Amino acid sequence: MTTAGATPAGTRLPEAITGDPALRRVLAALAPARALIVGGAVRNALLGEPVSDIDIATDARPELVMERAAAAGLKPVPTGIDHGTVTVVADGRGFEVTSFRRDVATDGRRAEVAFSDRLEDDASRRDFTINALYADAEGKVIDPVGGLPDLAARRLRFVGDPDQRIAEDYLRILRFFRFHAWYGRRGGADPAALAACARHAAGLSRISRERIGAEMRKLLSAPGPVEAVALMQTAGVLAQLLPGADAAGLTALEAVLDGAAGPGRCPRAAAAAFLPENSPQDCFPGARKPRDISGQKMDWQLRLAALGAEDAAGALRLSRAEARVQEELRSALPLDEAAYRLGEARAVQLALLRASRGEGLRADWREQIGFAAAQVLPISAADLAGRLSGPALGRGLKAAEAAWIGSGFRLPVAALVDVALQAGDGT
Numbered sequence: 001m002t003t004a005g006a007t008p009a010g011t012r013l014p015e016a017i018t019g020d021p022a023l024r025r026v027l028a029a030l031a032p033a034r035a036l037i038v039g040g041a042v043r044n045a046l047l048g049e050p051v052s053d054i055d056i057a058t059d060a061r062p063e064l065v066m067e068r069a070a071a072a073g074l075k076p077v078p079t080g081i082d083h084g085t086v087t088v089v090a091d092g093r094g095f096e097v098t099s100f101r102r103d104v105a106t107d108g109r110r111a112e113v114a115f116s117d118r119l120e121d122d123a124s125r126r127d128f129t130i131n132a133l134y135a136d137a138e139g140k141v142i143d144p145v146g147g148l149p150d151l152a153a154r155r156l157r158f159v160g161d162p163d164q165r166i167a168e169d170y171l172r173i174l175r176f177f178r179f180h181a182w183y184g185r186r187g188g189a190d191p192a193a194l195a196a197c198a199r200h201a202a203g204l205s206r207i208s209r210e211r212i213g214a215e216m217r218k219l220l221s222a223p224g225p226v227e228a229v230a231l232m233q234t235a236g237v238l239a240q241l242l243p244g245a246d247a248a249g250l251t252a253l254e255a256v257l258d259g260a261a262g263p264g265r266c267p268r269a270a271a272a273a274f275l276p277e278n279s280p281q282d283c284f285p286g287a288r289k290p291r292d293i294s295g296q297k298m299d300w301q302l303r304l305a306a307l308g309a310e311d312a313a314g315a316l317r318l319s320r321a322e323a324r325v326q327e328e329l330r331s332a333l334p335l336d337e338a339a340y341r342l343g344e345a346r347a348v349q350l351a352l353l354r355a356s357r358g359e360g361l362r363a364d365w366r367e368q369i370g371f372a373a374a375q376v377l378p379i380s381a382a383d384l385a386g387r388l389s390g391p392a393l394g395r396g397l398k399a400a401e402a403a404w405i406g407s408g409f410r411l412p413v414a415a416l417v418d419v420a421l422q423a424g425d426g427t
Contacts, residue, residue, distance in 0.1 A: 002126065006044065011047070011140070011141045011143075011148065012038070012135075012138075012141060013042065013045045013135045013138055013139035013141065014045060014139070015139075016045075017037070017041065017045050017051060017054070017136060017139065018135075018137065020054070021091065022090040022091040022093050022216040022328065023037075023090075023095065024075065024096070024137065025072065025074065025090045025091070025096045026056065026069070026088050026090050026097070027056070027137045028072070028137075029068050029069050029071070029072035029074055029088070029112055030056075030058055030060055030065065030068055030069075030097070030378075033058050033059055033064065033068075034058060034059045034060075034119075035057075035058040035059035035060070035097070035137070036055055036056065036057050036119070036134040036135060036136055036142065037054060037055070037056060037134065037135045037136075038055050038056065038057040038133070038134045038135075039131050039132075039133070040053070040055070041053070041054040041055060041269060042133040042135050042141065043130050043132065043133060043147075043151065043183070044129060046133070046141070046148075046151060047151065047183070051239055053094075053095075053096070054095055055095070055096045055097075055098065056088075056095055056096065056097045056098070056197070057097075057098055057099075057100060057119075057122055058097055058098070058099055058100065059099070059116075059117050059118075059119075060099060061084075061099055061115055062078070062081045062084055062085070062086050065086045065088070065097050065099070065329070066078065066081075066086055069088045069097075072308060073279075074088050074089060074090050075088070075089035075090075075167070075284075076088050077089065077094070078087075078323065079096070081096075083085060083101075083113060084098050084099035084101050084113065084115060085096075085097070085098045085099075086098075086356075099115045099116075100115065100117065100118060100121060100122040101113040101114065101115060101116060101121070101122055101125060102114055102116045102117060102118075102121035102124075102125060103168060103216070111333070113125075114248050114260040119134065119142070119144060120144055123144040123145050124144075124145065124159060124160060125159075125168075126159050126339070127159065127169075127172050127175060127176075128147075128150075128156055128157060128158060128159060128164060128175075128176070128179060129145050129146055129147035129150045129157050129158075129159055129160065129184065130147045130150050130156065130157075130179075131147070132144060132145045132159055133147045133148065133151070134148050141163050145159050145160075149249075151184065153188065154183060154184055154185035154188060155184070155185065155188055155320050156176060156179050156183065156184050156190060156311075157192075157194055157357040157387045158172075158176075158190075158192075161195050161199075162192055162193050162195075162196035162389045163196050163199065163200070166196055166197065166200045166203070167203075170200060170203035170204050170206055170207055171204075171211055171212070171215065173197045173201065173203070173204060173237060174204065174207075174212060174215040174216070174219070174237070175198060175215060176193055176197055177197075177219060177228045177229070177231060177232050177237065178215055178218050178219040178222070178228070180227075180228045180231070181219050181222035181224070181227075181228035181229075182222045182223075184227075184228070186227055187227075187258070189227075189231055190192050194231060194234075194235055195392075197235045197237060198234075198235035198236055198237075201235060201236045201237045201240045202240065204237065204240050204241060205240070208223045208317075209314075209315065209316060209317035210317045211316075212315075212316060213316030213317050213318060214248075216241070216300075216316055217300050217316075218305070219300075220300035220304055221300045224254070225250070225303065226247075226250055226251050226254050228252065229247045229250050229307070230247040231251055233245075233246070233247040238307075240316050241315060242307060242309035242310075242312060242316075243309065243310050243311075243315070244308060244309050244310035244311075245307040245308060245309040245312075246307060246308055247307070249306040249307050249308045249356065249357075250303055250306045250307055252306070252356040252357070253302070253303065253306035253353065253354055253356040255354065255356070256352055256355050256356045257352065259403065290414070301322065301325045301326065301329065302329065302352065302353070304316075304326065305326060305329035305330065305353060306353060308357060312326055313326050313327075325346075328342050328346050328350075329346070329350065331350060331354060333412045335347055335350060335351055335354075335361070335365060335368060335369055335372075336368055336369070336371075336372035336405070336408070336409075337405050338350050338369075338370070339368075339370075339371075339372035339373040340348040340372045340373065340375055340405060340409075341371040343373060344369055344370060344373035347369045347372070347373065348366075348369060351365055351366075351369065354365050371409070372409065375409045377397075377400070377401050377404060377416075378413050378416065379397070379400055379416045379417060379420065380397075381393055381397065382422070383413070383417055383420075384396060384397070384417065384420055384424070387421060387424075388420065388421065388424040388425075392424035392425070392426075393424060394423030395423050396419075396420030396421060396422075396423045397420055398423070399419055399420060399422075399423030399424075400416040400417070400419045400420040400423070403415075403416065403419045404416055
């Protein structure tokens with residue numbers, strides 16, 4: 001979560017945004033129609049956060065957007081033309097251009113829209129005030145719903161009536177917590193928004209698990225999602241989405257990760273379970289910076305595992321590869337065996353999870369993992385050729401590998417061959 005006290009850079013976008021040649025080509029192509037930068041690009045630019053995609057809202061209808069973009073030598077793509085969206089490609093980059101809209105009917109999952117000539121209609125159907133900020137080609141910010149004061153306060157507030165906004169699309173409940181994790185001020189969650197999320201939590205059952213999974217990935221990728229997830233639990237949302245999950249698990253993990261940040265950042269109470277006596281303040285040798293353990297950025301998968309949900313893969317409709325990661329993060333293998341079988345990065349994650357649950361680790365756990373991950377079984381089928389074959393060969397190699405791991409990867413080749421032969425012969 002972003003620290004409190006940060007304020008927007010002002011009411012005009014920086015030149016780095018408005019001077020973008022590709023953006024200016026798109027805006028010029030749409031003239032004399034009204035065309036405004038909208039949403040996340042405006043929000044992030046004012047906060048000094050990175051801006052990736054730039055969306056544009058216009059009073060021009062989609063067909064006119066297509067016509068004018070093509071006439072200007074740009075490439076219009078009707079990516080969502082029925083809902084008013086045309087992607088205009090300029091200098092190899094896509095800009096989503098969407099006509100002003102107003103909602104005609106909603107069912108909690110999707111909206112039937114009608115086009116509008118009024119900016120106010122377009123702003124009133126958006127989810128949060130900080131996402132309903134617009135800017136013209138010169139960077140002047142237009143704030144129809146009071147988003148600038150909310151942005152300055154790092155306050156996430158629904159546009160208009162929270163109950164109505166949520167009833168239009170129940171996924172907005174999860175978006176509230178996701179945006180709070182990324183942009184909200186610690187301790188500054190809007191009480192009215194929280195209460196509305198709690199009242200409508202059951203409505204999330206109408207949203208596809210794929211959409212919920214996509215939101216959870218983004219939420220758990222935030223710099224500091226602990227408070228947002230704790231608020232989800234208080235509102236009954238976490239249990240609705242991930243039965244068996246407990247926000248306390250994520251809190252404990254983040255405390256351990258903060259201890260990995262380096263000098264002066266090692267919380268002894270949280271990390272004492274695995275820190276050796278008189279250990280240096282740099283609790284995790286090899287950790288380069290906060291949330292960068294063993295050279296790999298800590299990701300949403302580790303945080304999801306820390307929540308301890310009963311079936312996170314099913315609840316969020318994870319891909320097979322993602323589900324396999326969750327299964328590995330639930331492994332009960334000893335750390336050295338986990339490092340050998342699953343790799344160094346996964347074993348480090350397992351160590352962090354176990355530390356967050358109060359399990360003691362060896363003082364040299366990091367070196368233990370690194371050593372084990374580098375090992376390769378020193379015998380192969382060739383060493384047993386002529387003496388074992390078929391199922392007996394497989395049985396022998398498996399037994400030799402188990403003995404090798406159990407010895408701390410130190411049994412010599414001759415001893416491993418003897419183990420393999422005995423297992424293969426069934427003796």
